[in-house]
Amino acid sequence: MGQTAIITGAGQGIGEAAAYRLANDGFNIAVADINEETVTQVAQNLRDQEFQAQAYVLDVADRQAVFNLVEEAVNDLGELGVFINNAGVAFIDSIIDSDPEKISRLFDVNLKGTYWGIQAAAEKFKQQGHGGHIINAASLAGIEASALQSAYSASKFGIRGLTQSAAKELAADQITVNAYCPGIVRTPLRDGIDARTAQIKGLPVSQQRANSLTEIRLGREATPEDVAEIIAWFASPSAAYITGQSLLVDGGMHLS
Helix, strand or coil: CCCEEEEECCCCHHHHHHHHHHHHCCCEEEEEECCHHHHHHHHHHHHHCCCCEEEEECCCCCHHHHHHHHHHHHHHHCCEEEEEECCCCCCCECCCCCCHHHHHHHHHHHHHHHHHHHHHHHHHHHHHCCCEEEEEECCHHHCCCCCCEHHHHHHHHHHHHHHHHHHHHHHHHCEEEEEEEECCECCHHHHHHHHHHHHHHCCCHHHHHHHHHCCCCCCCCECHHHHHHHHHHHCCHHHCCCCCCEEEECCCCCCC
């Protein structure tokens, strides 16, 4: 039995693309998501292609559920090799108008959910005794904050901090901790961002998307598969000497 990759938020978008990419690299895939319908379908699609995969339904804001996920996935699929904290939510609004309940939910999922994933994965890796990889979803908005995304940007800056702290603490156990920072990726989450941003700005959605495209030096939005390639690299032996890093995947939107 091969190593297991646990991917949260794997029912669609970047998480789904990462599931297929890591399956092709030989990992057994624990497809985890809050949406039972999509997570079940992705797992079934993987099995139809003769990969080892199981679906797990959970809310990553629930710490115990995340720890249970790790135990169940290892029991079902084999020892843990990679944990990908990909699950996340977003909303668009001004700082003044941002709803407190939406803010709390966003931090519970994005920041706390990532914290619980790091804790649960690190505990299992320490038990196994020979290292592993933790990979977190940050964002370009966690490097250069976005207007109308104050809570989201703050959560993603926080994830970069968590990534660095965890990398420093866990290096002695040969556990690497890194983050990927996508720019504009065409996913259902991005569709919602564009629709709400266009509404606030009084623009057609098509114009909002066209305006965003002008910020990308390579001239196109990212696909989920573009980001999955970086995730797969962090999970591979090629990145064994890389830890504590946050890598932009944004087509040249931000240069540093």
